[in-house]
Amino acid sequence: MYQSDSEGWASSKDLRSHLGHLESELRFLSTLTGISIRNYSMKTEDLTNTEKKEKSIMKVLQRHRLSGNCRMITFQLEFQILEIQNKESLSSVITDLNIIMEPTEYSELSEFVSRAEERRDLLMFFRSLHFFVEWCEYRKRTFEHFKERSGPARRGVTSLQPVVCRDWEAETKRLHSRDRSQDQCTKEKYPAAVHLPEGAASSCMAVQSTCQPGFELVIVWRVQIDEEGKVLPKLDLLPKAPQQALKLDRNRVLETAPLSFRALLGTLGIEAALESLIKSLCTAGYD
């Protein structure tokens, strides 16, 4: 696209290259903070009255509007900053903060948002939002990883029908006597059924052994934001087993499972702990 005068063309080129430079700065900040600001505008209102002018005190009220997104969460902020300039110093105080977030399914966020609004803590809001979203994405990836790598084994397992646990002792004897090699599942997959009850962005993962469908482990993974804005994962294990199994459990393994899981998390970390948990389900019948 050429213009008739070369001067105009030069400034247009400058404009474009300058714009390109600014846009790459924007991309850098967006990656660094994890926050993409799409729109921003500000209006100022001079609140200085004649009395203050005499004492050389200036008061300005700024009204800011900001919108953008942090991955899949979009936000819209409106806040006011009161700037007071006197002889010694300039003070800037956020006097009002309103935050609208979407989607609203993340229940942990609504409490956090009202806390941030109350405290008018804009910086903490953005920082915690970034980490919260990162943890949610990590949780989603981890759960999906385990879901993909599990499923009923392709060959060898005979008991895909639900086990009726009426005669539990006889059942366990039968399982013990069965040849273990028959139940060796293909190496790539865990012989367990992983189910995400709440869908892709689920906060819990249910693991059911295909050999012993009466047993189910539900791992609940919540991402919490504490009073000071620190984002922490909180994992819990909820085991489920048939009544008769509980009666046989003299070592109280099932009762102490949630605590043991916490200890396991501390030692192995989240991924390894979940993996060992899933693996332990299929060997449970043979010990």
Next chain:
Amino acid sequence: MEWANDGKSRGGVLAHLERLEIQVNRSRKNLEDLQRAQAIESALGTKIHKLRCLRDELRAEAKQRQARVKASTVNVEPDQTPEISEQEIAKRRKENVKAILQAYRFTGLSGKLTSRGVCVCISTAFEGNLLDSYFIDLVIQKPLRIHHHSIPVFIPLEEISAKYLQTNIQHFLFCLCEYLNAYAGRKYQADRLQSDFAAFLVGPLRRNSLCNLLSFTYKVEPRGQSFPFCARLLYKDLTTALPTDVTVTYQGKRKYCTFCSHD
């Protein structure tokens, strides 16, 4: 009921033949109806097919026309007005981007790209009060290094950069953010104590540069005969603006009281 042999049986046969005739007529009629319906169906089928062909033809023609119109507009000589408006668009976009870049200070981290690398600006705040900003100029090279900065000397910058600068810039900057925000918060609180509660203080407020050790004497009533208390606040955790140890002594009798805000 028995049929009689002659007349009655003949009546029986005739009646039977009648019945058969009625049946044949009925089935013939049904067949005719069926054939008629089928004829209608096939006629409609052909009509549908014809209409579909017509529709496809019209669609193709519409597309062709659209393409022709598009092609013709491209070949038109650009006159002044669209060109200027494109520049206007770019200008407006530039203003928008500039404003957004300014707005990033509200996230805590903002900055700009430099010829060497990047200059990051860390903003601090405490309870809605916007406080000082600090900058750190990074040179993008292997290894990454700090060109210069405005971070106070008592913030453990070397320690933090040794841990994170080379491996994870984001973590390095977030960590620095934490320390600087906590320091700014402590300093703000100490300043407020000194200015707003001057009437309650007996003597000066003693503090170190990190503002994580404060010591002062205060009275419960600004005037009057109440006894002064000596307070000592220690902030062991440099990433928070709340003290971890508080000691209050009452002269003569030591009333020792500590609280820990962290385990």
